[in-house]
Amino acid sequence: MAFEKTLKSPVTTNVLRPPGAVNELLFPSKCIRCGRCVEVCPYGSIRPLDIHAGIFTGTPLIHVTDIPCYLCMKCVEVCPTGTLRPITQQETKMGLAVINKHACITWNGELALCRTCYNICPFKETAIKLDELRPVVIDKYCTGCGLCVHGCQVTQENGKKAINVEPIYAYRRRAIANE
Amino acid sequence: MPTAEEQSPMNKPSARYTPFRLLTLTLSFLLILVTPYLNSHYHLNFVQGWFQSLSIGHLWFVSPLEGIESILTSRSVYAPLMVGMFIPVLLALLFGRVFCSWVCPISFFSETLDRIIFLFTRKKFRPFGIRLPKRSIWFALIGEIILAMTIGAPIFVFLSPPGLVGREIMMMTLFKTLAMEGLIVAVVLLMHLVSKRMFCRYLCPLGGLLGLLGIKRRLVVVPDTDACLNCGLCQKSCPLGLDPEAGQSLSAYCWNCGSCIEICKASALKFQWKDI
Numbered sequence: 456m457a458f459e460k461t462l463k464s465p466v467t468t469n470v471l472r473p474p475g476a477v478n479e480l481l482f483p484s485k486c487i488r489c490g491r492c493v494e495v496c497p498y499g500s501i502r503p504l505d506i507h508a509g510i511f512t513g514t515p516l517i518h519v520t521d522i523p524c525y526l527c528m529k530c531v532e533v534c535p536t537g538t539l540r541p542i543t544q545q546e547t548k549m550g551l552a553v554i555n556k557h558a559c560i561t562w563n564g565e566l567a568l569c570r571t572c573y574n575i576c577p578f579k580e581t582a583i584k585l586d587e588l589r590p591v592v593i594d595k596y597c598t599g600c601g602l603c604v605h606g607c608q609v610t611q612e613n614g615k616k617a618i619n620v621e622p623i624y625a626y627r628r629r630a631i632a633n634e
Numbered sequence: 635m636p637t638a639e640e641q642s643p644m645n646k647p648s649a650r651y652t653p654f655r656l657l658t659l660t661l662s663f664l665l666i667l668v669t670p671y672l673n674s675h676y677h678l679n680f681v682q683g684w685f686q687s688l689s690i691g692h693l694w695f696v697s698p699l700e701g702i703e704s705i706l707t708s709r710s711v712y713a714p715l716m717v718g719m720f721i722p723v724l725l726a727l728l729f730g731r732v733f734c735s736w737v738c739p740i741s742f743f744s745e746t747l748d749r750i751i752f753l754f755t756r757k758k759f760r761p762f763g764i765r766l767p768k769r770s771i772w773f774a775l776i777g778e779i780i781l782a783m784t785i786g787a788p789i790f791v792f793l794s795p796p797g798l799v800g801r802e803i804m805m806m807t808l809f810k811t812l813a814m815e816g817l818i819v820a821v822v823l824l825m826h827l828v829s830k831r832m833f834c835r836y837l838c839p840l841g842g843l844l845g846l847l848g849i850k851r852r853l854v855v856v857p858d859t860d861a862c863l864n865c866g867l868c869q870k871s872c873p874l875g876l877d878p879e880a881g882q883s884l885s886a887y888c889w890n891c892g893s894c895i896e897i898c899k900a901s902a903l904k905f906q907w908k909d910i
């Protein structure tokens with residue numbers, strides 16, 4: 456229903472808020488839609504939503520399958536409202552990368568040696584490790600930047616990749632983990 | 635009775651403010667026009683944003699209404715937001731609604747439209763059209779804030795015409811598309827065609843807030859009742875439909891554009907800095 460969509464958060468799998476975002480319940484009320492995070496993003500990762508998103512109109516969103524977040528941390532510096540809090544790369548918790556072991560060609564045994572997600576991860580050997588040559592995400596250090604999703608070669612029938620970022624921290628009281 | 639010589643505009647040349655105002659309007663529009671391009675193509679982040687939040691170096695501005703809505707709907711205070719609102723609020727306290735008449739991109743578009751219309755009609759003043767009670771702007775402000783607090787999201791921040799102009803320019807520069815809510819800008823300009831500055835006069839919550847802040851402003855247009863010829867030109871030239879010769883320029887509604895001062899042949903209207 457159209458009305459339902461006006462109040463429902465657009466954040467889902469692989470569709471994430473920029474780094475340092477406050478609780479998703481607070482996000483639409485705190486953000487003044489000034490678009491400075493969109494403008495400052497050198498990669499064009501952040502896009503503002505349009506009027507179809509109801510009360511979330513104008514809020515920034517990252518579709519990691521299109522362009523992931525490269526964790527340059529420019530957007531958190533410019534946010535004037537504190538909706539994106541000034542945090543560091545390591546503190547970023549946009550979500551958690553989850554490997555679908557049935558879809559992943561390394562895990563399901565179809566072709567044993569793809570490890571793109573491992574190679575592409577900015578925190579290689581910290582946030583993602585190899586367990587007998589198969590990738591394993593370490594949840595404590597994964598920032599949810601979505602580089603692995605962007606790099607993953609497998610696209611499932613439902614449009615998801617074999618590794619997906621789930622925004623599991625979106626509704627937490629504190630977005631900054633590891634404290 | 636004043637003589638014909640006294641009435642002639644050559645007698646006492648009035649102060650010219652419109653060229654400066656148009657220059658400011660054009661420059662501020664150019665600023666938000668080129669900023670997204672400089673940001674996205676050259677990664678020059680020195681100037682950033684538009685009139686919802688603008689940063690020039692480390693000097694940050696936040697639009698007061700957007701800031702207040704953000705504070706009210708999220709029920710939290712963030713210090714950099716307060717600091718960003720400081721200069722615009724101070725400007726409104728001292729000068730009143732000068733943002734509307736000297737900076738706002740909607741003003742820029744409306745003034746441009748006025749000049750295009752002038753080329754066709756050759757009429758100096760357009761008839762006013764629809765008139766509503768002047769106080770509707772306060773109801774727009776109150777209604778907007780209550781609505782925003784009810785649904786828990788600031789409404790004006792994504793539907794504000796001045797902000798939308800900036801957002802659409804950015805969408806065009808960065809993503810080569812336009813967002814649908816930009817139609818609001820077209821509606822506002824259509825309203826301007828029907829009745830002069832109708833949205834600005836009666837419906838703009840931001841204008842309402844700036845006017846409210848500027849109730850006790852220091853810069854006012856003061857009429858000199860002795861010099862006044864009661865010609866009514868100032869009333870015709872006022873974009874807000876005020877009557878400066880009756881002292882309405884002292885009210886909260888006036889936005890200090892100076893067009894009445896310029897049109898006055900008797901120099902009976904002047905900007906005055908009120909001392910405490």
